[in-house]
Amino acid sequence: MGDESGGLSANKGVAQEDEGNTTPFPERVQVGGSPMFKVERKLGKGGFGQVFVGRRVTGGNDRLNGPGATEVALKFEHRNSKGCNYGPPYEWQVYNTLGGSHGIPKVHYKGRQGEYYVMVMDMLGPSLWDVWNTTGQAMSAEMVACIAVESLSILEKMHSRGYVHGDVKPENFLLGQPGTAQEKKLFLVDLGLATKWRDTSTGQHVEYDQRPDMFRGTVRYASVHAHLGRTASRRDDLESLAYTLIFLHKGRLPWQGYQGDNKSYLVCKKKMGTSPEMLCCFCPTPFRHFLEFVVNMKFDEEPNYSKLISLFDSVLGPNPALRPINTEGAQKVGQKRGRLNIEEEDDSQPKKKVRLGVPATQWISIYNARMPMKQRYHYNVADGRLAQHVERGIADGLLISCVASCSNLWALIMDAGTGFTNQVYKLSPFFLHKEWIMEQWEKNYYITSIAGVTNGSSLVVMSKGTQYTQQSYKVSESFPFKWINKKWREGFHVTSMATAGSRWGVVMSRNAGFSDQVVELDFLYPSEGIHRRWDNGYRITATAATWDQSALILSKPRRRPADETQETLRTSQFPSTHVKEKWSKNLYLACLCYGRTVC
Numbered sequence: 001m002g003d004e005s006g007g008l009s010a011n012k013g014v015a016q017e018d019e020g021n022t023t024p025f026p027e028r029v030q031v032g033g034s035p036m037f038k039v040e041r042k043l044g045k046g047g048f049g050q051v052f053v054g055r056r057v058t059g060g061n062d063r064l065n066g067p068g069a070t071e072v073a074l075k076f077e078h079r080n081s082k083g084c085n086y087g088p089p090y091e092w093q094v095y096n097t098l099g100g101s102h103g104i105p106k107v108h109y110k111g112r113q114g115e116y117y118v119m120v121m122d123m124l125g126p127s128l129w130d131v132w133n134t135t136g137q138a139m140s141a142e143m144v145a146c147i148a149v150e151s152l153s154i155l156e157k158m159h160s161r162g163y164v165h166g167d168v169k170p171e172n173f174l175l176g177q178p179g180t181a182q183e184k185k186l187f188l189v190d191l192g193l194a195t196k197w198r199d200t201s202t203g204q205h206v207e208y209d210q211r212p213d214m215f216r217g218t219v220r221y222a223s224v225h226a227h228l229g230r231t232a233s234r235r236d237d238l239e240s241l242a243y244t245l246i247f248l249h250k251g252r253l254p255w256q257g258y259q260g261d262n263k264s265y266l267v268c269k270k271k272m273g274t275s276p277e278m279l280c281c282f283c284p285t286p287f288r289h290f291l292e293f294v295v296n297m298k299f300d301e302e303p304n305y306s307k308l309i310s311l312f313d314s315v316l317g318p319n320p321a322l323r324p325i326n327t328e329g330a331q332k333v334g335q336k337r338g339r340l341n342i343e344e345e346d347d348s349q350p351k352k353k354v355r356l357g358v359p360a361t362q363w364i365s366i367y368n369a370r371m372p373m374k375q376r377y378h379y380n381v382a383d384g385r386l387a388q389h390v391e392r393g394i395a396d397g398l399l400i401s402c403v404a405s406c407s408n409l410w411a412l413i414m415d416a417g418t419g420f421t422n423q424v425y426k427l428s429p430f431f432l433h434k435e436w437i438m439e440q441w442e443k444n445y446y447i448t449s450i451a452g453v454t455n456g457s458s459l460v461v462m463s464k465g466t467q468y469t470q471q472s473y474k475v476s477e478s479f480p481f482k483w484i485n486k487k488w489r490e491g492f493h494v495t496s497m498a499t500a501g502s503r504w505g506v507v508m509s510r511n512a513g514f515s516d517q518v519v520e521l522d523f524l525y526p527s528e529g530i531h532r533r534w535d536n537g538y539r540i541t542a543t544a545a546t547w548d549q550s551a552l553i554l555s556k557p558r559r560r561p562a563d564e565t566q567e568t569l570r571t572s573q574f575p576s577t578h579v580k581e582k583w584s585k586n587l588y589l590a591c592l593c594y595g596r597t598v599c
């Protein structure tokens, strides 16, 4: 499937045929004590499985649904498929908990037959993708509002049972069978990417994490947090639902059509750069309000489903019986809404809005508490003036602790507390100058700070007297999380980082004095992630930013400092007066970079 058909879910990309698996589907199926079903026409195919109509061979009772139904849907997954590495498909487990609850089809039997795992479930009708395609590729606002309220009630139910769906999109919403009483009822299928947002044993929200190479879901509808590899939570289903609704109504999303290896990056960048106002032009206002609300949600925030549902009240037809999609589930939530009304008038605190569609670049400066020491800063330093600043610093007993750059000019922090015994530095037209670095490595110098500028030149500082025992670096076109992850497993930690234009340079060292390290990467300054990490004992130890993204490395020190205070500042000018104020509180500049902070 190409982009225009909505695309396959990532992490399930390998369809059976692609794996060279040609095992024919059985003609008849009988699993887990089910009656015998004849396998008839194919209903659909996804990344994991294929779904066929199954017609009951013996003793059907003409019932439409339930274990005695004449026609059922049979979902086949080959036992060698990716999802069946550890036995039956993971989806089975999720259906055990959720199957048959509001808006989730019932699974009546399941079992293995030959090479296939087979699930026997209620037969449903066309997906919203099919309906959209057969209705001129645009749905009326009223139809989409019905979908909004009903799918919110389905998600509320699913979330209340501890799960997030993880792949909300038009293809995964199915209507009931045409010509039956269920034809206007909405169902959510494909639970293969569902994850728990709440720990079953403790009842607590799962821990926040970000692993920037962990994308699960479908590029077109994925939330920005999902693109960035953050642990899935309830807000992500709602953001995907917002994109689904806007797509169904407008017929197109602004990030369709990207191709190639960095498609997910480009789509995510576009999502971040599109304000709700832009995205929802030509949509009734409730759509924009809904989107604004969900993109501003916190990781563990409990969605106010009834309030979200009520946003769409004005777009729904007055008579529920005449609506194009059943909204019974939502009506139930609505009744609850009436009772909850009074407590819910808590809109007094306006939230800080993200995604205003206006990118901005700033200085990000990080300050650590330290024993009083001498520190000096220089900024707007042109190439030709670098040497004199460094020499004067050395003469005063200072060494370079940190370098950065802005608009092809350098910033230089020198202080008396580096612990280094000796230092060399190199200004070169390359990002980074490999031969020079190798030469210094030979002489037992290790990289302690790097900076780069758009034209590709770089400033590398290497020092003696560090605790490092081995070092490695990488320059790449996109943030090299995969490499970092590999090096973490080999005992390295990120010790410095810089960008030159859109390129990233990351230095990792062995014996860096950290017991653990994490990354925060975003198209804006990732405040929420940083605060969550801080609460867990991490402190920022490296920063770098391009025009598009900011990355922060946070580490847990092996030996905890007496004072763990760390403060951060974002300023459009170099923070010269702020630095002095911080010094007076014994806070000293520890990391510095210039780049993308707000969007």
Ligand SMILES: Nc1ncnc2c1ncn2[C@@H]1O[C@H](COP(=O)(O)OP(=O)(O)OP(=O)(O)O)[C@@H](O)[C@H]1O
Binding pocket: 008, 009, 012, 043, 044, 045, 046, 047, 048, 049, 050, 051, 073, 075, 105, 121, 122, 123, 124, 125, 127, 167, 171, 172, 174, 189, 190, 191, 192
């Ligand atoms: N109960 C059902 N009744 C009718 N059609 C169904 C049913 N379940 C699934 N289908 C059809 O089969 C398609 C694939 O099913 P499903 O999404 O469960 O598979 P998947 O391999 O997990 O998919 P994906 O790659 O989209 O995540 C659906 O889009 C739908 O068209």
